[in-house]
Amino acid sequence: DAKTTQPNSMESNEEEPVHLPCNHSTISGTDYIHWYRQLPSQGPEYVIHGLTSNVNNRMASLAIAEDRKSSTLILHRATLRDAAVYYCMYQNNAGNMLTFGGGTRLMVKP
Amino acid sequence: DAGITQSPRHKVTETGTPVTLRCHQTENHRYMYWYRQDPGHGLRLIHYSYGVKDTDKGEVSDGYSVSRSKTEDFLLTLESATSSQTSVYFCAIRVGQNPSYEQYFGPGTRLTVT
Numbered sequence: 001d002a003k004t005t006q007p008n009s010m011e012s013n014e015e016e017p018v019h020l021p022c023n024h025s026t027i028s029g030t031d032y033i034h035w036y037r038q039l040p041s042q043g044p045e046y047v048i049h050g051l052t053s054n055v056n057n058r059m060a061s062l063a064i065a066e067d068r069k070s071s072t073l074i075l076h077r078a079t080l081r082d083a084a085v086y087y088c089m090y091q092n093n094a095g096n097m098l099t100f101g102g103g104t105r106l107m108v109k110p
Numbered sequence: 111d112a113g114i115t116q117s118p119r120h121k122v123t124e125t126g127t128p129v130t131l132r133c134h135q136t137e138n139h140r141y142m143y144w145y146r147q148d149p150g151h152g153l154r155l156i157h158y159s160y161g162v163k164d165t166d167k168g169e170v171s172d173g174y175s176v177s178r179s180k181t182e183d184f185l186l187t188l189e190s191a192t193s194s195q196t197s198v199y200f201c202a203i204r205v206g207q208n209p210s211y212e213q214y215f216g217p218g219t220r221l222t223v224t
Contacts, residue, residue: 032209043200043215044153051210087152091209097143097168098213100153 004088009105012078020073020104022088027068031090034098035062035073039084044100047073047086083108113137114216116201122222129188131219133201135181141204142184143213144168144176146197153200159184191223 005023012018024033035047048055048062050071055062061074075082085103113136123129133142143158145168155168157176165176173195177185188195201216 030209034212036213043202043218044213046212046214049210049212097155097158099155099169100145102152 003099004090004101006086006088006101006104008102009107011107011109012075014080014108014110015077018075018078018082018106018108020075020086020088020106021070022072023070024088024090025069027090029068033062033064033068033071034089034091035060036087036089036100037082037084038087038103039081044087078106078108080108080110082106114201114203114214116199116216116219118219119217120220122224123191124224125192126190129191129221129223131186131199131201131221133184133186133216135184135203137203138181139203139205140181142178143202143204144174144184144186145200145202145215146170146195147200147218148197156186156199188221188223191221193223195221196223197221 032049032051034049036044037047038044048057048060050062050064063072085105087100087103089098089100115134117132141160144156145153147153154170156170156174157168159165159178162178175187199219202213205212
């Protein structure tokens with residue numbers, strides 16, 4: 001199983017950066033690391049993914065440890081709309097599906 | 111918006127009845143997925159499809175069947191609904207090539223089995 005470990009919840013203040021950690025010690029060399037988030041009463045939403053190098057897009061940045069056993073999703077300025085459950089995952093061995101773990105519930109305070 | 115719709119959005123049914131949920135996409139993506147989401151379990155993969163008439167099981171496939179007779183539609187059938195299948199069901203498509211891809215999800219179907 002493609003298991004990851006994330007804190008159950010985190011809190012942040014609005015307009016401050018947020019660093020969401022994820023451990024994936026059993027990841028293999030060719031597995032991409034994916035992050036999704038789920039807002040209340042909505043389907044999961046793609047955030048970002050990467051393999052080895054750090055990645056940036058309009059939503060967030062992904063910092064991947066050199067040994068690839070952990071990664072950090074960075075929201076540069078949290079807004080109230082960023083309050084969601086954030087899931088870190090990677091592909092299973094077949095490479096064609098994602099396994100979702102428990103996720104981190106991010107709460108953003110005004 | 112990845113052009114994914116699910117129908118119905120809400121359904122209440124009785125134990126023992128068959129139920130079919132529909133996922134429709136407008137962008138001709140090859141891979142489609144069905145997940146269920148339950149409190150305490152996160153999202154779990156039920157079945158997926160990698161082309162017309164090509165499907166495979168996921169982690170929680172017992173009691174479910176799927177069909178894909180055309181690229182745009184992926185149907186999930188509960189052959190005889192049970193209360194344990196009360197859940198929120200999400201369909202997803204895959205965009206991009208393995209191993210670097212993204213999944214985009216539909217709005218979900220809330221199913222209650224009484």
